[in-house]
Amino acid sequence: MSEGSEKRVIIIGAGISGLSAGCYLRMNGYGVTIFELHDKPGGLCTSWNRKGYTIDGCIHWLVGAAPGSPFYRIWRELGAIQNREIVFYDAFARYELPDGRAINFYVDPDRLEEEFKRIGPEDAEVIEELTGAIRKLTSWKQRDDDILTPPEHRGLFAKVGGFFRMLPLMGAFKPFYKLSQGEYAQRYKNPHLRAALSEIFPPRLTALGLPLTLAGMHAGNTGYPVGGSLDFARAIAERCTDLGGEIAYNSRVVEVLIENDTAIGVRLEDGSEHRADYVIGAADAHSTFFELLDGRYITEAQKRYFEELPIFEPLVFVGLGVRDTFADIPPLTDGIIFTPSRPLRVGGRNFEQLHVAIENFDPTLAPEGATTIKTMFYGDYGWWLEKAKDKPAYRQAKEEIALEVVQRLEERFPGISSKVEMTDVATPLTFKRYTNNWRGSMEGWLMTPEAMNMGMPKTLPGLKNFRLIGQWVNPGGGLPPAGSDGRHVAMILCKRDGKRFHAEEPAG
Ligand SMILES: Cc1cc2nc3c(=O)[nH]c(=O)nc-3n(C[C@H](O)[C@H](O)[C@H](O)COP(=O)(O)OP(=O)(O)OC[C@H]3O[C@@H](n4cnc5c(N)ncnc54)[C@H](O)[C@@H]3O)c2cc1C
Numbered sequence: 001m002s003e004g005s006e007k008r009v010i011i012i013g014a015g016i017s018g019l020s021a022g023c024y025l026r027m028n029g030y031g032v033t034i035f036e037l038h039d040k041p042g043g044l045c046t047s048w049n050r051k052g053y054t055i056d057g058c059i060h061w062l063v064g065a066a067p068g069s070p071f072y073r074i075w076r077e078l079g080a081i082q083n084r085e086i087v088f089y090d091a092f093a094r095y096e097l098p099d100g101r102a103i104n105f106y107v108d109p110d111r112l113e114e115e116f117k118r119i120g121p122e123d124a125e126v127i128e129e130l131t132g133a134i135r136k137l138t139s140w141k142q143r144d145d146d147i148l149t150p151p152e153h154r155g156l157f158a159k160v161g162g163f164f165r166m167l168p169l170m171g172a173f174k175p176f177y178k179l180s181q182g183e184y185a186q187r188y189k190n191p192h193l194r195a196a197l198s199e200i201f202p203p204r205l206t207a208l209g210l211p212l213t214l215a216g217m218h219a220g221n222t223g224y225p226v227g228g229s230l231d232f233a234r235a236i237a238e239r240c241t242d243l244g245g246e247i248a249y250n251s252r253v254v255e256v257l258i259e260n261d262t263a264i265g266v267r268l269e270d271g272s273e274h275r276a277d278y279v280i281g282a283a284d285a286h287s288t289f290f291e292l293l294d295g296r297y298i299t300e301a302q303k304r305y306f307e308e309l310p311i312f313e314p315l316v317f318v319g320l321g322v323r324d325t326f327a328d329i330p331p332l333t334d335g336i337i338f339t340p341s342r343p344l345r346v347g348g349r350n351f352e353q354l355h356v357a358i359e360n361f362d363p364t365l366a367p368e369g370a371t372t373i374k375t376m377f378y379g380d381y382g383w384w385l386e387k388a389k390d391k392p393a394y395r396q397a398k399e400e401i402a403l404e405v406v407q408r409l410e411e412r413f414p415g416i417s418s419k420v421e422m423t424d425v426a427t428p429l430t431f432k433r434y435t436n437n438w439r440g441s442m443e444g445w446l447m448t449p450e451a452m453n454m455g456m457p458k459t460l461p462g463l464k465n466f467r468l469i470g471q472w473v474n475p476g477g478g479l480p481p482a483g484s485d486g487r488h489v490a491m492i493l494c495k496r497d498g499k500r501f502h503a504e505e506p507a508g
Helices: 016-027 070-077 109-119 121-138 144-148 156-177 181-185 191-200 209-218 228-242 285-292 300-308 381-387 391-412 428-435 479-496
Strands: 008-012 031-035 047-050 053-056 091-096 102-106 222-225 246-248 253-259 262-268 273-275 278-281 315-322 332-338 344-346 349-351 354-358 371-378 420-426 466-468
Touching (some): 008 016, 008 262, 053 420, 091 209, 102 109, 102 191, 109 191, 109 209, 121 209, 144 479, 181 191, 181 209, 191 332, 222 228, 228 246, 253 285, 285 300, 344 391, 349 371, 381 391, 391 420
Parallel strands (some): 008 278, 091 332, 278 466
Antiparallel strands (some): 047 053, 091 102, 253 262, 315 371, 332 354, 344 349
């Protein structure tokens, strides 16, 4: 535990939310120890190396790339994006049709409108609704207070102000607000547009995801930080330790210690006990509730989340190292989506389409003249659990997937099989093993139209000095709420302890 501080805080998990909390708490004089089960920081925000290639396991797009935006300020305070080149995408994805045409999901609404109308002129009205919403959302600026300050600290005045600031956007939101992506796609008469819109995002995700994402990119506030995810996480971990925080790796927490309905510390797997004035849960919520807290203090509503709310499904994640620069492929967030001649069988499921992210825009991920590419499939956690009971069969399933992917890629990129130098397959169980996320989920609760308005509690009734942060208490998950939650929890503890909250960027 770092010295010279007034109060001590234990944080469970060195994902982005735990690291962010560690940084802001240190900036405010708290002693900080983060216990992390893995041997590196980042949690889901990670990358791994194979045969000279880096497979980036997370960031496709980072919100907060535009100077002046509130998330930019958070990433700067955390030392995460200083001196880091940001790649801005012209298009989110390119959906290729079997007849050789393509639908580019341009981030510029004018280009997107032209592209969609070229494919489906009969859908002009609904296309204009989409591009109109993107234009409106592009010009919308998030106010610092709405992001930098915890909702608990926003007075009635600020909340009413926030409501009125949202009013001009209501018209833009209306066609999307109540619909899922799958329902929204059905509004298109053109079968190609309908198919592309059904494929681009999970069908149960809120339809608002598309205009919001494209608008963020068009506004220059969303991009890809060169160096990738682990580099990004390591920068924040370094910021935390530079500030005097302690990060204990290979340290799995197995119990939150409680006395008189107050969290007083944690017990680790090795049996050691560690005491603190506050405990912050920045790890998977399911194991925090049902293992570390043994089911105590949890409300019926919180229990129901795990029975009723859909999660971002876990991934089967295939990384390939290819000796090619793919010079004709521009930066695309989600890559190229195409339909091979036969569907792929991955983990007991059929996939008609393949999403291929070609990361030639980040030279740090591959040797010169080569590129890391990846394809992802939503996986069935139960299927993989069953398969893993037979280790050779599990390994074989992984090998077959890599083989099938390369075979299908050969149809789109003739000659690619002879250039593949590395293949790597991670399954939902891999994500569970390294991050402990419930059922291997890639991002916590899915942002459905219903979940969008859910304010999830970050405390447990009756349990003092314990708070939750991160993707499992922010439906939709992602890096932005992980970053802001760390700031918020530090502000909340400061207020409680009568301290004036302070945040700053690292010197230099
Ligand atoms: C493939 C993929 C792509 C993604 N793309 C994007 C993107 O482009 N943009 C974006 O914003 N977000 C993206 N995300 C989501 C984003 O990575 C997560 O939402 C975010 O990193 C979650 O951070 P967190 O700190 O809340 O949780 P986590 O990252 O899950 O961190 C929790 C940490 O707690 C540790 N832990 C768990 N249990 C214990 C225990 N008992 N004891 C000690 N430590 C424990 C874990 O090891 C982990 O390090 C992506 C995720 C994936 C998987």
